[in-house]
Amino acid sequence: MQSPDDAVPGQPADRSRPGSETGATVGVSAADPATGRGTESDPDPVIARIPEQSGERSPVDVPIDTAVPADERRSTAVRSISALFAVLAILVTLVHVFFVFLHVAPNNTLTQDYRKPTGTWIYPYFEQNWALFAPNPMSENFRVQAQSRVRNADGTIVESDWSDLTGDDLKHIRGNPYPSKADQNMIRRAWSSYADAHDAKDESAIGARGPLTQNYLRRIVVHRFQDAGANRSVESVRVRVATTPIGRPDAKTKPETSYRMLGWWETKPDDFR
Structure with missing residues (x-):
């Protein structure tokens, strides 16, 4: 049998010695009693065997991988x-x-x-209305209508027919799953604000908000005629409101429509902005 010391360089040593198949061997140099350090001249180093436990790997054989996986x-x-x-x-x-x-x-x-x-x-997307909790049903329908006077290129002034502004808004709302807030509320609220700030008999302003509501309603009407192609040739506008009471479902007669006619309002440069 060949001893480890007699092994030929470049060839593996004979592992058939008793105990070699059950554990690892580690060569340890003999220590000098005086210095506590190993001596290089010792020809026969002490062989210490580290027993291996069943199912476990030696700590020296455990791979150390500190990298974090990409998925993690x-x-x-x-x-x-x-x-x-x-x-x-x-x-x-x-x-x-x-x-x-x-x-x-x-x-x-x-x-x-x-x-x-x-x-x-x-405003304008998250507006809340307490009428949702304390409903106040409307007892009448009103439609805002407007008329204009337009100056032609030859200097003559032509009076247009009545335009149903409320009807135009209803056309944009019906059949539209996402109707515009302007189509739903602008002209209606403009008229409600004007009516609350003016006397219905002589159209005199009530309080400081009267002129403001009038200017607001006039500008909306001018913009509507601009959208229809009148541009800056509109000299003046006039507004009327057709109010129809909401009758009972079993009523035999149709409710009559009443009109509230306002005077002519001359346009101003700011109306076309």
Whole structure:
């Protein structure tokens, strides 16, 4: 039998010695008693065997891999981004609920302090109306109609026929799953504001908002005629409102329509802006 010391260089040593198949051997140099260091001249180093336990690998054979798998890094990034979006969504929701609360809350010091930012956040897409909780059904329908005087190229003035502005808005609303807020509310609210700020008998202004509501209604009418192709040739406009009471379903007679006619309003340069 060949001993490890007699092995030929370049050839593996004979592993048939007893105990060699059950454990690993580690060569340890004999230590000098005086210095505690190994001596290089010792021809026969001490052989210490480290027993191996069943089913376990030697610590020296365990690979050390500190790299994080790509799937795990991607999963961590997705979770971080999802958490960020969740936090942002919660913050936006809280801000929205806060402003809606201020908008529908009774008038107080807090609503007065935040009136401007509340209006900026709410209008025109998040408007709330208490009529949803305390309905006040309409008892009549009204249609805003307008007429214009247009100056031709030769200097003559032509008076147009009556245009049904409310009817034009209804055409844009019906059959449209996402109707415009302007089509639904602009002309209706403009007239309601004017009617609340003016006497129905002589059209005199009631309070300081009277001239403002008149200018607002006139500009809307001028813009409607501009959209119809009149451009800046509109000299003046006139408004009338046709009001029809809502009758009972079993009524035998049709309710009569009444008209409220306003005077001619001359256009101003700011009306065409």
